[in-house]
Amino acid sequence: MNVELQAILNYIEKERGLDRETLVQAVEYALQSAARKIMGTDAEYRIHIDRKSCDIKAFAEAKVVEKAPRGDNSQVSLKKACEIKPDAQLGDVIEVEVTPKNLGRIAAQTAKQAIIQKIRQAEREMVFDEYKDRIGDIISGAVRQFNRRDIVVDLGRCEAVIPEEERVPTEDFQIGDRIRAYVLSVEHCSSGPAMLLSRASKEFVRALFQLEVSEISDGIVEIKAIAREPGYRTKIAVVSKNEKVDPVGACVGMRGIRVKNIVRELSGEKIDIIRWSDDVRTYVTNALSPAKLLKIEIDPVVPNTINVVCDQDQLSLAIGKRGQNVRLTSKLVGWRINIQKDESQITFEEKITRAVERMSEIPGISREQAEKLVGAGFLTLEGILAVDIEDLIETAGLEAETAKTIHEIAASAHVTEE
Numbered sequence: 001m002n003v004e005l006q007a008i009l010n011y012i013e014k015e016r017g018l019d020r021e022t023l024v025q026a027v028e029y030a031l032q033s034a035a036r037k038i039m040g041t042d043a044e045y046r047i048h049i050d051r052k053s054c055d056i057k058a059f060a061e062a063k064v065v066e067k068a069p070r071g072d073n074s075q076v077s078l079k080k081a082c083e084i085k086p087d088a089q090l091g092d093v094i095e096v097e098v099t100p101k102n103l104g105r106i107a108a109q110t111a112k113q114a115i116i117q118k119i120r121q122a123e124r125e126m127v128f129d130e131y132k133d134r135i136g137d138i139i140s141g142a143v144r145q146f147n148r149r150d151i152v153v154d155l156g157r158c159e160a161v162i163p164e165e166e167r168v169p170t171e172d173f174q175i176g177d178r179i180r181a182y183v184l185s186v187e188h189c190s191s192g193p194a195m196l197l198s199r200a201s202k203e204f205v206r207a208l209f210q211l212e213v214s215e216i217s218d219g220i221v222e223i224k225a226i227a228r229e230p231g232y233r234t235k236i237a238v239v240s241k242n243e244k245v246d247p248v249g250a251c252v253g254m255r256g257i258r259v260k261n262i263v264r265e266l267s268g269e270k271i272d273i274i275r276w277s278d279d280v281r282t283y284v285t286n287a288l289s290p291a292k293l294l295k296i297e298i299d300p301v302v303p304n305t306i307n308v309v310c311d312q313d314q315l316s317l318a319i320g321k322r323g324q325n326v327r328l329t330s331k332l333v334g335w336r337i338n339i340q341k342d343e344s345q346i347t348f349e350e351k352i353t354r355a356v357e358r359m360s361e362i363p364g365i366s367r368e369q370a371e372k373l374v375g376a377g378f379l380t381l382e383g384i385l386a387v388d389i390e391d392l393i394e395t396a397g398l399e400a401e402t403a404k405t406i407h408e409i410a411a412s413a414h415v416t417e418e
Helices: 003-016 020-039 078-084 103-110 112-131 202-212 247-252 254-265 280-288 312-319 321-333 348-360 367-375 381-385 389-396 400-417
Strands: 045-049 056-065 075-077 093-097 138-147 150-154 159-162 178-189 192-198 221-229 233-240 270-275 293-298 305-310 336-341
Touching: 003 020, 020 045, 020 112, 056 078, 075 078, 078 093, 112 178, 112 192, 138 159, 138 202, 150 178, 159 178, 178 202, 202 221, 202 233, 202 254, 221 247, 221 321, 233 247, 233 280, 233 321, 247 254, 247 270, 254 270, 270 280, 280 293, 280 305, 280 321, 305 312, 312 321, 312 336, 321 336, 348 367, 367 389, 367 400, 381 400, 389 400
Parallel strands: 056 075, 159 192, 233 270, 305 336
Antiparallel strands: 045 056, 056 093, 138 150, 138 178, 150 159, 178 192, 221 233, 293 305
């Protein structure tokens, strides 16, 4: 019995948590190269370790000859071959044991580094097998270090990285902080599994709701779409497959406990939970809530565009801070959304300003000229073309050459529009 090898295997199996058969195979593989050095030949050897006693034996393939020279492991005499294999004949190739007395001691010294390398490789394989099927899951770890703006997370048996682009800009972590993140990818590398994590992905929000809301994990409530600006605001559209279950209420939870837990995990990021609808107008209305809309119409000319009209006091609420509300709604629905206030509430001054802006947008007409034209009552191209050049000179106070040029520009622009 090889007590020394058995003790080493027992220790590594217990301390590293590696499978004993994997360890034995690693030692056998490492000893094959060591056996050639011990034997002093280039022949191939098979090393076998007894799983119970840990005794090491070396075997080599030898050709059966009438009389084999002493010390040549590539040949075996017919007499000895028949002791191993009774039906052996001259010219056959059989496997014979060639274990030297000092194999255990010398091999242990020679194969030490190779065994360590094999053990490390086996550990990496085990870690990869553990995490390869966890893409899409949420895992937790501790912040170990920062590589520029990337976060290196210690997961215990391996490390993972949260790249800068997958970080939330409003979050700030310190070394040692506990952190949860979404597993984006797991790849097999020579140094171990390379794992990419994310806290900025909208799928991180989806996974959090699946963990927190049992109705979602059970398939009763479905998340139809998510739009997110990490660190600031998220809109999530949900629908229920059971008429008796309110999808929004299920996600919010009693006294808001469920959504509060998610908001806390996202460092205070605002979350809007919206009831999904297959009618795009109802869907947009729900998504822009709490803003009250007066009219919502699908644009007949521009595809995938919705025009929304609301009261002046609801306009800023519908658009949101820096356009965030309407921008997220557009991402959530997948349509372009144009929001404007009710035309009946527009003041005379606003109408004048809009007319000047539209006129000054025509190539060749400056803002100063546009203000003179609008001030004289020429609000459209048709209005300019309806009068003579002399009328432009007299009513708008333009010079003759300027009035002629503007008249030509209006005629050209009008033809282009038609």
